[in-house]
């Protein structure tokens with residue numbers, strides 16, 4: 607039975623695990639709801655095949671996939687390729703848990719900087735990224751060509767230093783409920 611969205615309670619338990627093929631049905635369902643040009647099954651499969659340079663995680667509540675995120679590793683930096691949460695589960699710290707997991711996984715794999723593109727109009731995501739130490743670094747004109755929208759490029763620097771680990775710990779401390787993260791994600 608699918609998990610029902612719950613109001614923020616101490617009972618919320620979220621599992622963050624490596625994205626696998628079996629999660630893709632749930633992932634695609636969310637993808638179709640939140641993005642005007644959703645990634646296809648084939649695109650997710652080809653990303654998952656790139657094991658050495660990609661980190662993909664899903665967040666689950668019980669058996670239900672409620673969100674997912676990805677990071678591409680390149681030359682000592684991590685590039686957030688996607689992050690999305692089921693709209694029915696927004697504002698419950700799922701996105702934050704996913705950011706924590708992929709950021710820590712990226713740092714373990716040697717990232718000293720983390721970067722992403724975000725729609726200039728996406729204030730919600732930008733405010734989450736700012737909390738994770740990302741600052742605006744430039745604009746990519748018409749990056750989202752389907753909607754004629756510019757991307758804001760954001761960077762978090764020095765993510766390999768202790769201060770960044772402390773920032774992540776402080777963000778985690780604020781979360782309501784509990785989280786378990788699959789060991790393999792962080793090694």
Ligand SMILES: CC(C)(COP(=O)(O)OP(=O)(O)OC[C@H]1O[C@@H](n2cnc3c(N)ncnc32)[C@H](O)[C@@H]1OP(=O)(O)O)[C@@H](O)C(=O)NCCC(=O)NCCS
Nearest residue numbers: 640689690691696697698699700701702724730731733734
């Ligand atoms: C961005 C997204 C992943 C956030 O997921 P989430 O699980 O709702 O995020 P969290 O509950 O962890 O919220 C983290 C912080 O983000 C900010 N935030 C999230 N949604 C917000 C909203 N609707 N309005 C304002 N701030 C918001 C807040 O600072 C929030 O912290 P707070 O709840 O303590 O105030 C989610 O809104 C989403 O899937 N959006 C559609 C896809 C998308 O835009 N992805 C990013 C592409 S770059």
